[in-house]
Amino acid sequence: MHQTALVTGADRGLGFALCQGLLRQGWQVVAGQYMPEWSELAALEREFPGLLHAVPLDVSSSDSVHAAVGAVSGLVEGVDLLINNAGVNSPTSPRTIRETQDYGEMQRLYNVNALGALRVVEAFLPLTERGGGKRLCFVSSEAGSIGGAERTSWYGYCMSKAALNMATKILFNHLRPEGYTFRVYHPGWVRSYIRGTKNMEADLEPEEAAVPALAYFVQARDDEDRLVMRDWKGREWPW
Secondary structure, three states: OOOEEEEOOOOOHHHHHHHHHHHHOOOEEEEEEOOOOOOHHHHHHHHOOOOEEEEEOOOOOHHHHHHHHHHHHOOOOOOOEEEEOOOOOOOOOOOOOOOOOOHHHHHHHHHHHHHHHHHHHHHHHHHHHHOOOOEEEEEOOHHHOOOOOOOOOOHHHHHHHHHHHHHHHHHHHHHHHHOOEEEEEEOOOEOOOOOOOOOOOOOEOHHHHHHHHHHHHHOOOOOOOOOOEEEOOOOEEOO
16 A cells, blocks of 8 residues: 655656655655646656646645645545645845835745645645644745844745744644644755746755655654754754
8 A cells, every 4th residue: 555645846846856756665646736838747647657646736826725635535545745845936036125125926925835835734634634644744945944044135935934934833733732743844955946947056956855855754753742944964953
């Protein structure tokens, strides 16, 4: 019997690499697909027939999230591992306070990066309740660390990731006593598409970044009652 994982933002970058890694470890994977025109998930479905299921999912839309729940309920009995990976950034993020801020873009970032994960957890709770794993994972960022903040801009992105961390803490307070376990993770500087095109200035290819991420997401720990944010080197970050 295969364990089942759900990965949001699975079309490309880290999300796609996480799907690949899970499939190679023998998991059944539901991939949240935001960009049906992107061909990599379709090719991966052909490589792992019956184990990978691409499902339309826009985490910024409650209607899309609830439609995805309906679709996934017809495919699997439960979800053991939920990885909230979907995230966005904006070309306007580097603006300092001496420049005109784009509050519409900030709201978009907050809606996807913070509220998106909360929407997904809430809507998929009936399926995670039926799964045996009950593990909720959140791809955050050092940008969300208030204690470690050094930037002089990136307001919307940093604030959205800090809000994600707070949402995770509140979920932890509620669901940890019910047997859920949690992972909050900074994957490093990944060559992702978070700003629309692949960032080749970053340090890690998605396939490299997925290896320590999956080790952290999948393996059990002896400190499950303590919520922390860790990075790809295992270091703990201040909230």
